Amino acid sequence: MRTHVLLVCVIGAAVAVAAAGARPSATPGVSGSEIHLGSSVPLSGEAAAGGSVARGADAYFKYVNARGGVLGRKIKFTYLDDGYDPSRAVNNAIRLVQQEQVFALFNTLGTNNNLAIRKFLNQQGVPQLFVASGATTFGRDYTAYPWTIGYIPPYSEEGKLYGKYILAHSKKPKIAVLYQNDDYGRDLLAGLRKGLGKKAGSIVAKVGYDPTSSDVQPQIAQLKSSKATMLCIFAFGKFSLQAFNGLNRVAWHPQVFVNDVSAASSLMIAVPQKAANGSISITFGKDPAAPIWAKDKGVKLFQSIWRKYGSDIRSIDYKDGYLVAGMASAYTMVDTLRKAGKNLTRQSVMRAATHLSERGNPFLLPNIVVRTTPSFRFPVTQVRLQRWRGRAWHPFGKLVSIKPG
Amino acid sequence: MPRVKLALEALAFLLLVAVVIVLPQVVSDFHARELAIVGMYFIALIGLNVLTGYSGQISLGHGAFMAIGGYTTAILISDHGMRDIWTIPVAGVVAGVAGLLVGLPALRLSGMYLALVTFGIAVAFPQVPKKYEHFMGGSSGKSTGLYKVELGFHTTPNRWLYYLTWAVALFLLAAAWALLRGKPGRTLQALRDSEVAALSSGVNVAVYKTAAFGISAFYAGVAGSLFAISSFLVTPETFAILLSVYLVVGLAAGGLGSLSGAIGGAALVFYLQNHADAVARWANHLPWLSVDPKQQGISSVVFGAVLIVIMLLLPTGAGGLLQRLLRPLTTRLYTRS
Numbered sequence: 001m002r003t004h005v006l007l008v009c010v011i012g013a014a015v016a017v018a019a020a021g022a023r024p025s026a027t028p029g030v031s032g033s034e035i036h037l038g039s040s041v042p043l044s045g046e047a048a049a050g051g052s053v054a055r056g057a058d059a060y061f062k063y064v065n066a067r068g069g070v071l072g073r074k075i076k077f078t079y080l081d082d083g084y085d086p087s088r089a090v091n092n093a094i095r096l097v098q099q100e101q102v103f104a105l106f107n108t109l110g111t112n113n114n115l116a117i118r119k120f121l122n123q124q125g126v127p128q129l130f131v132a133s134g135a136t137t138f139g140r141d142y143t144a145y146p147w148t149i150g151y152i153p154p155y156s157e158e159g160k161l162y163g164k165y166i167l168a169h170s171k172k173p174k175i176a177v178l179y180q181n182d183d184y185g186r187d188l189l190a191g192l193r194k195g196l197g198k199k200a201g202s203i204v205a206k207v208g209y210d211p212t213s214s215d216v217q218p219q220i221a222q223l224k225s226s227k228a229t230m231l232c233i234f235a236f237g238k239f240s241l242q243a244f245n246g247l248n249r250v251a252w253h254p255q256v257f258v259n260d261v262s263a264a265s266s267l268m269i270a271v272p273q274k275a276a277n278g279s280i281s282i283t284f285g286k287d288p289a290a291p292i293w294a295k296d297k298g299v300k301l302f303q304s305i306w307r308k309y310g311s312d313i314r315s316i317d318y319k320d321g322y323l324v325a326g327m328a329s330a331y332t333m334v335d336t337l338r339k340a341g342k343n344l345t346r347q348s349v350m351r352a353a354t355h356l357s358e359r360g361n362p363f364l365l366p367n368i369v370v371r372t373t374p375s376f377r378f379p380v381t382q383v384r385l386q387r388w389r390g391r392a393w394h395p396f397g398k399l400v401s402i403k404p405g
Numbered sequence: 406m407p408r409v410k411l412a413l414e415a416l417a418f419l420l421l422v423a424v425v426i427v428l429p430q431v432v433s434d435f436h437a438r439e440l441a442i443v444g445m446y447f448i449a450l451i452g453l454n455v456l457t458g459y460s461g462q463i464s465l466g467h468g469a470f471m472a473i474g475g476y477t478t479a480i481l482i483s484d485h486g487m488r489d490i491w492t493i494p495v496a497g498v499v500a501g502v503a504g505l506l507v508g509l510p511a512l513r514l515s516g517m518y519l520a521l522v523t524f525g526i527a528v529a530f531p532q533v534p535k536k537y538e539h540f541m542g543g544s545s546g547k548s549t550g551l552y553k554v555e556l557g558f559h560t561t562p563n564r565w566l567y568y569l570t571w572a573v574a575l576f577l578l579a580a581a582w583a584l585l586r587g588k589p590g591r592t593l594q595a596l597r598d599s600e601v602a603a604l605s606s607g608v609n610v611a612v613y614k615t616a617a618f619g620i621s622a623f624y625a626g627v628a629g630s631l632f633a634i635s636s637f638l639v640t641p642e643t644f645a646i647l648l649s650v651y652l653v654v655g656l657a658a659g660g661l662g663s664l665s666g667a668i669g670g671a672a673l674v675f676y677l678q679n680h681a682d683a684v685a686r687w688a689n690h691l692p693w694l695s696v697d698p699k700q701q702g703i704s705s706v707v708f709g710a711v712l713i714v715i716m717l718l719l720p721t722g723a724g725g726l727l728q729r730l731l732r733p734l735t736t737r738l739y740t741r742s
Contacts, residue, residue: 085640085642086545086546086638086640086642087546087636087638087639087640087642087643088642090636090637090638091636094435094438095435098433098434098435098438098563099433099435112544112545112546115545116546116548116637116638117637119548119550119551119637120551120637123551181538181543182543182544182545183545210535210543210544211544212531212535212544212641212642
């Protein structure tokens with residue numbers, strides 16, 4: 001009898017020790033079979049179209065999971081709706097970190113929203129990976145916010161590129177600017193000024209609008225009176241749509257420059273073509289609506305993944321550039337996780353994210369290299385210019401590097 | 406009889422204090438933050454109860470007073486480096502003064518007309534921070550920083566927020582109760598029931614009505630201040646027009662004129678806003694219903710449906726229910742003494 005008790009005790013102790021040893025790791029959101037990522041994007045409201053980046057990423061993760069996952073772990077992706085409102089993004093971030101216990105936040109959308117949650121995530125030591133905002137601060141201020149890294153080309157450099165292009169193609173430019181009056185729009189405007197250099201005075205008029213306002217058409221009419229020959233639209237979603245509609249209404253035909261994130265094909269196709277034709281923007285991801293990529297392998301891959309793993313599929317999805325953009329960053333995310341290795345921790349994923357040298361991302365333009373170092377945190381810094389003509393974007397010129405600094 | 410009633414109410418209050426102290430020990434850290442937010446709604450609802458439940462003035466604009474409190478806190482923290490907890494009373498006073506100012510013109514209005522004026526304030530307020538961008542941060546919002554454990558407590562930030570909120574809430578509940586159980590409470594109720602009768606019995610109608618507005622706005626300001634602290638930043642959307650409507654919903658669900666019922670109202674407003682999808686998932690299991698919890702707008706439908714059911718079943722709100730449940734006990738106690 002006594003030996004029995006002893007035996008039970010020994011077995012019990014052994015089981016306890018084994019259980020303690022088998023506990024996968026102390027890293028939240030990572031188990032032997034799963035990596036839990038979270039995101040907060042607008043799925044409702046003015047900027048809901050942008051929320052497709054999360055839907056695209058989700059489909060890509062499911063595709064990766066079906067092929068064995070990342071080093072044996074499946075990716076679970078929880079994305080919540082914030083309606084493009086920073087205070088809801090904060091609630092989502094808290095919920096994802098404290099309730100859902102995610103490993104990292106990935107591709108959260110919006111400059112203000114990412115700014116609102118950055119301090120919290122850095123205090124908690126939760127990686128804020130590949131944010132869907134090109135605000136320069138996300139790549140630049142890594143000493144204060146070591147857990148944050150951007151993804152898309154910095155807005156300041158995008159604005160600078162337009163400025164340089166204008167200088168190269170016009171002797172006496174007269175530029176009007178419509179910009180979103182927050183860190184996002186002001187970043188672009190500051191870049192444009194830098195690009196124009198000594199000729200920054202050729203910006204003859206600029207009008208900001210509030211991101212929660214209802215209409216920007218009055219601003220367009222106001223800008224028209226400046227008699228500018230060029231117009232920069234640094235807007236987002238419905239506001240760029242309204243800007244083009246406004247141009248048509250007041251019969252003003254300047255050379256338009258429209259920044260990348262507000263130049264989605266789906267949006268450009270919906271505005272009066274008279275106003276849209278000839279517009280110039282930049283591109284770094286493959287736009288499934290652009291004829292040049294119609295037969296491209298990457299776009300074909302996107303479409304087949306979406307067909308199999310997409311959610312709430314509509315026929316227009318196959319031309320949705322936001323979905324491809326989401327897949328592009330998801331591709332880099334998977335790469336990063338793989339690089340971080342089997343012993344995945346929040347430190348190891350940050351180390352991997354800041355030592356990237358990724359070639360052949362099928363959803364980005366050919367020859368783009370996603371490259372980062374611990375002191376250079378702008379993963380994508382190569383772009384091409386593109387012109388809108390015949391209801392589609394047409395890239396032109398070479399791949400140019402727009403590295404900040 | 407009043408002594409028994411007093412003892413009973415004090416006992417109920419002590420019970421509440423005990424529950425508040427024990428609760429964080431049994432829920433997760435994340436839920437402690439959620440319960441803290443319930444506490445913030447509770448504070449706002451106590452204030453609204455003073456105004457609507459007791460003095461009978463309807464306000465559809467209490468979200469704006471919360472916003473004034475929230476912005477006061479944010480500005481004091483980010484521009485003047487004040488510690489967050491010390492901004493709470495200031496925020497309450499600033500909102501209270503705003504309430505007094507609104508209360509003055511409100512003297513000339515009553516019923517629906519007053520409701521409409523206050524509604525107008527709530528609609529207009531979100532535009533103010535956009536106009537004064539340098540001062541109030543525009544639509545990007547104004548940061549309040551991350552809340553930290555203070556006063557030498559050893560706990561998690563979320564539990565700290567919980568204890569802070571509920572300590573304030575219980576203190577303000579006791580204050581409201583002390584104020585309303587005596588002459589001021591009776592006077593306000595007299596005003597509500599018949600202004601003419603109250604006036605002819607020598608009540609200074611103007612003073613009482615304006616004071617009710619000021620006190621009520623003070624409570625809302627304190628709630629807004631805590632709200633700002635809990636969400637790291639305030640934006641015009643933090644205090645959207647819908648918030649004012651939710652407060653009135655919470656007031657009705659909690660029961661007009663019932664201070665303790667307001668806890669029920671606060672919980673309802675918070676959970677229906679944030680966890681309507683859970684209700685939808687549950688409803689989906691009912692055999693004769695098919696609700697897709699993922700569908701857009703489903704949470705609003707659930708919110709509305711639950712509200713209708715509650716108002717049908719409990720026309721006097723949670724407070725009324727409580728009173729009815731306790732009636733056998735209280736009547737016996739009261740008649741015995």
